[in-house]
Amino acid sequence: xxxxxxxxxxxxxxxxxxxxxxxxxxxxxxxxxxxxxxxxxxxxxxxxxxxxxxxxxxxxxxxxxxxxxxxxxxxxxxxxxxxxxxxxxxxxxxxxxxxxxxxxxxxxxxxxxxxxxxxxxxxxxxxxxxxxxxxxxxxxxxxxxxxxxxxxxxxxxxxxxxxxxxxxxxxxxxxxxxxxxxxxxxxxxxxxxxxxxxxxxxxxxxxxxxxxxxxxxxxxxxxxxxxxxxxxxxxxxxxxxxxxxxxxxxxxxxxxxxxxxxxxxxxxxxxxxxxxxxxxxxxxxxxxxxxxxxxxxxxxxxxxxxxxxxxxxxxxxxxxxxxxxxxxxxxxxxxxxxxxxxxxxxxxxxxxxxxxxxxxxxxxxxxxxxxxxxxxxxxxxxxxxxxxxxxxxxxxxxxxxxxxxxxxxxxxxxxxxxxxxxxxxxxxxxxxxxxxxxxxxxxxxxxxxxxxxxxxxxxxxxxxxxxxxxxxxxxxxxx
Numbered sequence: 001x002x003x004x005x006x007x008x009x010x011x012x013x014x015x016x017x018x019x020x021x022x023x024x025x026x027x028x029x030x031x032x033x034x035x036x037x038x039x040x041x042x043x044x045x046x047x048x049x050x051x052x053x054x055x056x057x058x059x060x061x062x063x064x065x066x067x068x069x070x071x072x073x074x075x076x077x078x079x080x081x082x083x084x085x086x087x088x089x090x091x092x093x094x095x096x097x098x099x100x101x102x103x104x105x106x107x108x109x110x111x112x113x114x115x116x117x118x119x120x121x122x123x124x125x126x127x128x129x130x131x132x133x134x135x136x137x138x139x140x141x142x143x144x145x146x147x148x149x150x151x152x153x154x155x156x157x158x159x160x161x162x163x164x165x166x167x168x169x170x171x172x173x174x175x176x177x178x179x180x181x182x183x184x185x186x187x188x189x190x191x192x193x194x195x196x197x198x199x200x201x202x203x204x205x206x207x208x209x210x211x212x213x214x215x216x217x218x219x220x221x222x223x224x225x226x227x228x229x230x231x232x233x234x235x236x237x238x239x240x241x242x243x244x245x246x247x248x249x250x251x252x253x254x255x256x257x258x259x260x261x262x263x264x265x266x267x268x269x270x271x272x273x274x275x276x277x278x279x280x281x282x283x284x285x286x287x288x289x290x291x292x293x294x295x296x297x298x299x300x301x302x303x304x305x306x307x308x309x310x311x312x313x314x315x316x317x318x319x320x321x322x323x324x325x326x327x328x329x330x331x332x333x334x335x336x337x338x339x340x341x342x343x344x345x346x347x348x349x350x351x352x353x354x355x356x357x358x359x360x361x362x363x364x365x366x367x368x369x370x371x372x373x374x375x376x377x378x379x380x381x382x383x384x385x386x387x388x389x390x391x392x393x394x395x396x397x398x399x400x401x402x403x404x405x406x407x408x409x410x411x412x413x414x415x416x417x418x419x420x421x422x423x424x425x426x427x428x429x430x431x432x433x434x435x436x437x438x439x440x441x442x443x444x445x446x447x448x449x450x451x452x453x454x455x456x457x458x459x460x461x462x463x464x465x466x467x468x469x470x471x472x473x474x475x476x477x478x479x
Contacts, residue, residue, distance in 0.1 A: 088208020223420020
């Protein structure tokens, strides 16, 4: 098959960063804008986000959450109300200082996140335990002034959802925080075919102002980690700063307990780096904007296009997301183009196939060509799509497992970090030790996973400093 269409894609194993950028642009997911760090999300990229959004929004509503929309601008005095939160975001805040021709009396922050806006609102609408819980979410854009940017992975402006909830007790807030983390895990593993490690962040890595931060971490093809979603138990830190109180069941005033949680368009970057290859994008069928594409062969011959249109309508009626490429491009070009865009199955139909009552299905994940009779075709296509979905997840998990290594030896740890992947070690929970590891290896503590910390850690020594270990930590270099 001709390689011309993909000649501009750098090989993954030669320059992973350039490969990533090439795929983003050649697959027409996004383009650069005139503002550094801001991207234009093109139709395919936005359709991916819509499918992620649809999955999450349905799950949020099933669990009782409602959508709202908060303002884009935050008065400086309001932002400063929660000191630890402000300190965490201060370097990234973009400020509006002028409106029209007039200098503003007070600077306005373009929201980097909306905890303070929700807190201000909750103070006004919560009076009694009967008003709780408040389960709100919003789908918006935010701005964080990043120094180094890359499309989807780290941009000045990005799209996300941010949930913000209020509860009567810390236990209720904890249940909410863990529930939302699991919904994100469902999105990653069931929709995106991305295996994740569930865990809690260290104190140093915790969200500014939170009592606890839970995270989903995953490995990219190059062995670097990506934080793909977080869920925060905020305790009552914001409630105290904003005086969000309610009359409890005993008639006494109490501060509410809050959570916040979010997933962003960064997820699309993770999707690319987990599944795609040297020929372009590879998409799991459940999230792919187009699941099937029909490519007619010898379309100038009698009956070919009529058959192709009929097949298209039949499969569309069966609720597949399908396109028919009836352009005058050569079939080889169409094949390459469909591969570049990651369409899970290409269907080839020509005179011979029509005469034999069959089609040729080509899998994007493996390149395998499969002859399918037209009898009960809908069920066969459904089964094939599910097999592709499963294969992508299992392949990604196999790669991640191969690059995840438990060790109690410092030299083995450093070798694993250098090779790429998760190095899992006992740890003393000392923040100074954590910073020293980061300084020496550029690896960060990604999380204390639920799996490795399901039982208390006993009789272990931290290989980084020699102190008694109290937790098991996943370390990795990360995006």
